Amino acid sequence: MACECHATEEAAEQQILDIVEAHKNRPGPLIPILDEVQASLGWLPKSAIITIARSLGVPVADIYGVASFYSFFRLVPPGKTKIQVCMGTACYVRGSQQLLDALERKLKIKAGETTPDRQFTLESVRCVGACSLAPVIVTGEDCHAGMTSAKIDKMLKPYMQEEPAAAKRG
Numbered sequence: 001m002a003c004e005c006h007a008t009e010e011a012a013e014q015q016i017l018d019i020v021e022a023h024k025n026r027p028g029p030l031i032p033i034l035d036e037v038q039a040s041l042g043w044l045p046k047s048a049i050i051t052i053a054r055s056l057g058v059p060v061a062d063i064y065g066v067a068s069f070y071s072f073f074r075l076v077p078p079g080k081t082k083i084q085v086c087m088g089t090a091c092y093v094r095g096s097q098q099l100l101d102a103l104e105r106k107l108k109i110k111a112g113e114t115t116p117d118r119q120f121t122l123e124s125v126r127c128v129g130a131c132s133l134a135p136v137i138v139t140g141e142d143c144h145a146g147m148t149s150a151k152i153d154k155m156l157k158p159y160m161q162e163e164p165a166a167a168k169r170g
């Protein structure tokens with residue numbers, strides 16, 4: 001009997017094959033395939049890229065070339081919490097660039113990157129549809145209105161990883 005994780009891998013592979021099948025006879029199928037696979041898995045693991053390459057009959061390196069060229073494709077798994085800084089016009093004129101800069105300094109990553117502990121992924125995004133609340137940052141499902149750099153620590157606190165019990169005691 002196959003183990004549960006093997007069954008999950010098989011289901012994921014079948015899902016990728018279905019996506020490839022749905023697009024492969026259309027013109028320029030690779031970008032929509034990568035886009036759908038990423039939407040489904042949250043990122044583009046090596047195994048998915050190999051499956052796509054085999055299904056399309058193209059070299060794996062070609063798929064990597066395209067996936068790594070476009071910044072919106074993720075070749076590493078996203079962090080547990082996605083932080084989206086709105087860079088739409090209303091937010092931008094109210095200081096969202098400073099918010100993004102402050103988050104980059106705080107998390108020691110650039111927009112589009114994930115912290116080494118995989119806790120946070122930082123993104124700059126277009127208008128999230130809450131312009132009257134600008135500047136806005138979205139963390140997971142939460143929308144933080146009227147953000148300032150001074151509010152960043154408080155905003156991040158609920159998402160920070162708990163220290164191991166031993167470390168707390170020490």
Ligand code: FES
Nearest residue numbers: 088091127130131
């Ligand atoms: S510009 Fe930021 S919510 Fe619209």
